[in-house]
Amino acid sequence: MTDLELQAYLQRARTIAVLGAHKDPSRPAHYVPRYLWERGYRILPVNPRFAGEELFGVRTVASLGELSQPVDILDVFRPPEVLLSHLREVLALRPGLVWLPSGIRHPGFEEALKEAGIPLVADRCLMVEHRRLLGTP
Template sequence: MTDMELKAYLERARTIAVLGAHKDPLRPAHYVPKYLFEQGYRLLPVNPRFRGEELFGAKVVGSLGEILEPVDILDVFRPPEALMGHLEEVLALRPGMVWLQSGIRHPAFEAALRQAGLLVVADRCLMVEHRRLFSL
């Protein structure tokens, strides 16, 4: 995906589910989604530890299976070894794009998503890329 294609996708995207969203403001799983929320995206935080609490203007759900609406981007903050455990839920959710944050790569997971027709970005920070592409 070229920078132009990625920027166009980010301009069209409205809803971002955040797998592994966190309450601790010092963790990337908090400050990256917070930045995206401040840029006008609607966030759907997912973390069973915080189910029912509110983050980024929405109630936290415990699993991707609890999301009952279209998702433009699934932003993933989970360790690589946990990804295959989420594969079925991700495929059922069918987000427009799956974004694996910096340091997160899993070739088999990525291949399964691509084989299912999903766009995948791996080992890149969505906040950093958004700032770079929109010169913020």
């Protein structure tokens, strides 16, 4: 995906699901979605450990299957070795774009998304790319 395409996608997107969202402010799975939430995106936190608790103004759910609305971006804060265990739910969710943070890659997971026609950005921080492409107010 080119910078221009990614910039346009970030401008169009409204809803970002965060698989592995965390309530600890020192963790990227918290401060990245918080940054995005503060810029007007609706954040849908997903983490069974915090299910029922409120993060970013909404109730955290335990699984992607519990989300009942379309998702523009799925930001995945999970280690590479467990990505395939989430594949079925990701494919069922059909997000507009799947984002894997810096340091996260999994060829099998990436290939399955490609075959399903779901665009992917891997090994890049969504917050960093948002700042770079759209600036900060």
